[in-house]
Amino acid sequence: MSTGLLTLLVAALAILGMVMGRSRAVATAGGDIRKLHSLPFFYGRFTALLTAVPAFLLIIVWLLAQPLIVENKAAALLSPADIPDGSSKALVMTDVRRIAEGLDRLTESRTDIPALKADPAALKAAMNAAGVALQTDPAPSVIEAAEALREAQGRSRLYLSIAAGIVALGGFAWGVSRIKPEFRARNATEIFTMWLLIGCSLIAVLTTVGIVASMLFETGHFFRLYPAKDFFFSTTWSPKFGGGSSLGIIPLVWGTLYVSFIALLVAVPVGLMSAIYLAEYASKRTRAWVKPAIEILAGIPTIVYGLFALITVGPLLRDWIAQPAGLGDSSSSVMTAGLVMGIMVIPFVSSLSDDIINAVPQSLRDGSLGLGATPSETVRQVVMPAALPGIVGAVLLAASRAIGETMIVVMGAGAAAKLSLNPFEAMTTVTVKIVSQLTGDTEFASPETLVAFALGLTLFTLTLALNILALYIVRKYREQYE
Amino acid sequence: MSGSLFTLDARTKARNAAERRFRAYGLGAIVIALLALVWLLISIFSAGLPAFRQTFLTFPVTLDASQLDKSGTGDVAQLSKITTITYAKILGQSLEAAIAAKGIDLGGAKPKQVADLISQESAATLRSKVMADPALIGTTIDFTTLASGRIDGYYKGRVTMDSAALDKNTSPEQLRLADKLKEAGMLAVRFNTGFLTMPDASDKRPEAAGLGIAILGSFMIMAVVLVLSLPIGVAASIYLEEFAPKNWITDLIEVNIANLAAVPSIVYGILGLAIFINFAGLPQSAPIVGGLVLTLMTLPRIIIPTRAALKAVPPSIRDAALGVGASRLQTVFHHVLPLAMPGILTGMIIGLAQALGETAPLLLIGMVAFVRDVPGGLFDPASALPVQVYNWTQRGDPGFVERASGAIIVLLVFLIIMNTAAIILRRKFERRW
Numbered sequence: 050m051s052t053g054l055l056t057l058l059v060a061a062l063a064i065l066g067m068v069m070g071r072s073r074a075v076a077t078a079g080g081d082i083r084k085l086h087s088l089p090f091f092y093g094r095f096t097a098l099l100t101a102v103p104a105f106l107l108i109i110v111w112l113l114a115q116p117l118i119v120e121n122k123a124a125a126l127l128s129p130a131d132i133p134d135g136s137s138k139a140l141v142m143t144d145v146r147r148i149a150e151g152l153d154r155l156t157e158s159r160t161d162i163p164a165l166k167a168d169p170a171a172l173k174a175a176m177n178a179a180g181v182a183l184q185t186d187p188a189p190s191v192i193e194a195a196e197a198l199r200e201a202q203g204r205s206r207l208y209l210s211i212a213a214g215i216v217a218l219g220g221f222a223w224g225v226s227r228i229k230p231e232f233r234a235r236n237a238t239e240i241f242t243m244w245l246l247i248g249c250s251l252i253a254v255l256t257t258v259g260i261v262a263s264m265l266f267e268t269g270h271f272f273r274l275y276p277a278k279d280f281f282f283s284t285t286w287s288p289k290f291g292g293g294s295s296l297g298i299i300p301l302v303w304g305t306l307y308v309s310f311i312a313l314l315v316a317v318p319v320g321l322m323s324a325i326y327l328a329e330y331a332s333k334r335t336r337a338w339v340k341p342a343i344e345i346l347a348g349i350p351t352i353v354y355g356l357f358a359l360i361t362v363g364p365l366l367r368d369w370i371a372q373p374a375g376l377g378d379s380s381s382s383v384m385t386a387g388l389v390m391g392i393m394v395i396p397f398v399s400s401l402s403d404d405i406i407n408a409v410p411q412s413l414r415d416g417s418l419g420l421g422a423t424p425s426e427t428v429r430q431v432v433m434p435a436a437l438p439g440i441v442g443a444v445l446l447a448a449s450r451a452i453g454e455t456m457i458v459v460m461g462a463g464a465a466a467k468l469s470l471n472p473f474e475a476m477t478t479v480t481v482k483i484v485s486q487l488t489g490d491t492e493f494a495s496p497e498t499l500v501a502f503a504l505g506l507t508l509f510t511l512t513l514a515l516n517i518l519a520l521y522i523v524r525k526y527r528e529q530y531e
Numbered sequence: 532m533s534g535s536l537f538t539l540d541a542r543t544k545a546r547n548a549a550e551r552r553f554r555a556y557g558l559g560a561i562v563i564a565l566l567a568l569v570w571l572l573i574s575i576f577s578a579g580l581p582a583f584r585q586t587f588l589t590f591p592v593t594l595d596a597s598q599l600d601k602s603g604t605g606d607v608a609q610l611s612k613i614t615t616i617t618y619a620k621i622l623g624q625s626l627e628a629a630i631a632a633k634g635i636d637l638g639g640a641k642p643k644q645v646a647d648l649i650s651q652e653s654a655a656t657l658r659s660k661v662m663a664d665p666a667l668i669g670t671t672i673d674f675t676t677l678a679s680g681r682i683d684g685y686y687k688g689r690v691t692m693d694s695a696a697l698d699k700n701t702s703p704e705q706l707r708l709a710d711k712l713k714e715a716g717m718l719a720v721r722f723n724t725g726f727l728t729m730p731d732a733s734d735k736r737p738e739a740a741g742l743g744i745a746i747l748g749s750f751m752i753m754a755v756v757l758v759l760s761l762p763i764g765v766a767a768s769i770y771l772e773e774f775a776p777k778n779w780i781t782d783l784i785e786v787n788i789a790n791l792a793a794v795p796s797i798v799y800g801i802l803g804l805a806i807f808i809n810f811a812g813l814p815q816s817a818p819i820v821g822g823l824v825l826t827l828m829t830l831p832r833i834i835i836p837t838r839a840a841l842k843a844v845p846p847s848i849r850d851a852a853l854g855v856g857a858s859r860l861q862t863v864f865h866h867v868l869p870l871a872m873p874g875i876l877t878g879m880i881i882g883l884a885q886a887l888g889e890t891a892p893l894l895l896i897g898m899v900a901f902v903r904d905v906p907g908g909l910f911d912p913a914s915a916l917p918v919q920v921y922n923w924t925q926r927g928d929p930g931f932v933e934r935a936s937g938a939i940i941v942l943l944v945f946l947i948i949m950n951t952a953a954i955i956l957r958r959k960f961e962r963r964w
Binding site: 113116117120235236239242243245246247249250251252253254256257259260263264266267318319320321322323325326327329330339342343345346348349350351352353354355356357359360361392395396399423424425426428429446449450452453454455456459460480483484487488501502505508509512513516517520 | 546558563570578796798802805806830887890891920
């Protein structure tokens, strides 16, 4: 039974439970609903919830776990001899999956499957005709594994249908059997709903656990294949698919920090000064349209900035500054990425700083102005010191944003890992390398791929630390005037 | 004697000058920020608007039966053996004949150069047209098709006579011939609906590349995000805002959500790759995986505004509901939630708009793959708008820069629509208590 059909059946049973529960409740009360503890529809809802929710949870968990178990079974049938040189078990398993899918399609249209299975070349031709592209003639053991995979999938689907059916029917029967006039159906449904709400709010925690666990797991994997000392302290980055690569993070971290530094060099003065102007000088009407206009910059997707860096800013900087000054002739450079990223981060600095400057009590300003200070002296000597921790927090948040930014640096900073001071040279960052190591056909066994997880974990830790520090500073400051 | 307040002393003058300078810096900063925005938009729009116009060739094509249907039976199985190479030849011959019929001088252009005026995609278009209606064989049809990328570039200013002289894919003779065809009405620049409907095309055919699959894929991903994140996000917010007791567990959840909202998006891509693709074995480049990853990314960004919307509903509403005997859940679901709905929907739309423009996580789960088949479901390979942009920027032909910018315009139009909807919703239903 397909998953869709199963879902529909469970849903139908739940609707039936809703109707049955309600009518049974009315019936047990002898048609007089005043005798019921709760309104009749609560009895129906109770039955429906008991029918549907556990069954759906089972289906979801099963579908997530099924490939794991089923594929292990099929993979066990493959011997090391079946894996060609330069390939891996994972790649062969892709073929197995594809053949299994092809066999599914072929069984619909052809009857000579056993004959086909004995003849790899004919099988390949038939598969290609059915829209499943195979590069080489499949080895007999691969076909066998595919067959085993299909069988196991079919069996798993059957078991799932049976198990979900039992759970749904059991919930249904239990729900209906509990219906009595004195049964507190409303309270029961509410407790049930409350647990659903709690479950939903736990998803956020599960996401974090998932992020940390998956990255820790793969990073551990990576450090078993590649020494951690070299990863953290080597100054060369040159991955070679084929072994003998050196994967030092230092040039990547250098590029990341350099780009972020230039971005902050652009964003902090511009963002801070516009926040001060908007908060202290601008009329209400100017503020009403300038503030949203600057915030548009934050709403533009980063791919747009990336393209802007690639087609406009990069060539402009190269032709007008880098080449005449003899600093380099690459259109992607730290300066390009940094400038464009700076533009992107302006609203992060300006919006937060604006809020923080506005939170400084008016009495401080009045006191300063009353003593004869000009507005700018008030800002510099009274408002700024009071708002400083918050502004530092805003800058740290902007920095974490810049460090984690991907598309701008992928399209604007370049791909060569270098340790250089020249901002017009192409350098690369942690995020660029995560993308380049993980895009395309990935194979989870080589250090060249797994290094991306170590990079990701580094990035995650770095940005998390910055965020926590920023939030801590902002929070600590806010308490002062409340 | 300088006692009067009306004659400013040097120090006051200096202070006033400092004041004026400070104001000017502030104004300057705002002007810089706004200019950057305007520069960005102008640069993207000027590069991208040409993508919506395209050069088309119209000429009679004689579908010669002796070449297309050698058996003479009209049998579809036989017809399908004729490849696009034959069709390309027919197109070239027909164009040459059409030019001769109009009495246009070739001006030194060789037959190969004449045939190369036509996009390489046209042969496939013609073939599928014939395969759909074999009765066309033997007749002469008026066929409108794409001109090749270089000719299109010539009318958009990307290719000039000078650059053509150096380019092995085109030549000045070819361009002069194209000009003559334009005068004769066989070649025209028109609005290009294909850009919004056609699938991606290979490296050599920028003129045929379209956004059809990418738009469809983005819609599928957004549908998954909407269906999953709206109920889960609202449920989580309700629990945290209305019911959660203050203890270390709920504190942990709150800190967690605040931090998740600031985690770089690429980290979610790594998560998706490790969990959904590597661990759970879901297919690469499938909208379902993209949707799941973006759901996880969007959830914290939705929970924060949703909680703010719930918090904005005054406690008196809750007190009144509880006072007339509603249970706590009934209070929330019957009274607080409907009142908070406009705020929740606004946050939701803005969260979705962010997810729509997100690129990096989708790159990692393999959505960069070259997809030409319309995805039949959530598990089939598809593309997505921002990834398509990235994909096109990685191609060699300069025609793809125009396509990428055009795709960004489409993306921005979607974002503007969504954000406008959010603003209208907020204006219309905003309540001050």
